[in-house]
Amino acid sequence: MQLIETIMVRHGVMLVGSTGTGKTKVYETLRKALMQLHKEGVENYQYKPIQLFKLNPKSVTMNDLYGYVNVLTNEWSDGIVAKTVRDAVAEVTDNKRWMMFDGPVDAIWIENLNTVLDDNKMLCLSNGQRIKLPQTFLMLFEVNDLNQASPATVSRCGMVFIDSNQLGWEPVVETWSYFFKEKNLELTEEQILQNTLPLASQITNVIARFKDLFADQYSFLRKECREIIPSSDVNLCQSFLNLFTVMFGSLCEFHGGREKVEKLEKPDLDLNMNLILIFSFIWSVAGNLYDGMPQNSRQKYSQLLKQKILKVNF
DSSP states (O other): OHHHHHHTTOSEEEEEOOTTSSHHHHHHHHHHHHHHHHHTTOOOSSOSOEEEEEEOGGGSOHHHHHEEEOTTTOOEEEOHHHHHHHHHHHOOSOOEEEEEEESOOOHHHHGGGHHHHSTTOEEEOTTSOEEEOOTTEEEEEEESOOTTOOHHHHHHSEEEEOOHHHHOSHHHHHHHHHHHHHHTSOOOHHHHHHOOSHHHHHHHHHHHHHHHHHHHHHHHHHHHOOBSSOOOHHHHHHHHHHHHHHHHHHHHHHHTSHHHHHTSOHHHHHHHHHHHHHHHHHHHHSTTBOOSSSOOHHHHHHHHHHHHHHHHTO
């Protein structure tokens, strides 16, 4: 709701928030909703088909981004932004076009967009050409922070800040659990909701145990341990889920297929799933911890984790 309200008053909008907060899903969900309303015949200026163009501005050179003059032939070649804007100007329908810049904002590349983001809506190219943006064109920026953005840029854009505490890591785990059962276990929605099949029940138990482990030791990880690379909660959870998925595939391959895993006796199935859980948890959540002196975080966390595992009685 904040995003659509900002879009209605600005043609340049920044989604600001750390990795894993849901910035991408916010604009994708809004885009699908607007297109669905158009499909249902609801009359509104915002409810139109939306074509999305997405790029990382730091992955290409300035010449590729905006355009350049060939020094040998003196011919102008449009960059990605110039080409996209020209196509939007040539569009005869009132369909919307969104251009998403998914990457860090700094003065090196975004200062050239200041004339685009202000009320003039004019893209000024280095060959002297000026292209006015149509009303149907929207520029979106998905950024982690605004540390390198100039006041001129910030003042020209609408801001939507997404706090990492709003979503958290638990919805990521729940979503993974549902789609894992649907794709890897080949269950129907009804079977997923019933949760009575052995493997489906085991996955539910794994998620519950992971939540218990992670939530109980999160404060210790952040306060008492030192990470090699700074990470977010969602990043640690996603690493665990990815590793667990791979290890589950290896388990199925070792036993000769998922069908044979399902037929294992309950104690054997419990043992296999718990071993995968512990291995995945250690090398995802704790694998990023610093193991050097003077603060050996891995050793400290190892002692805590062993006590927790013995206490829970895996």
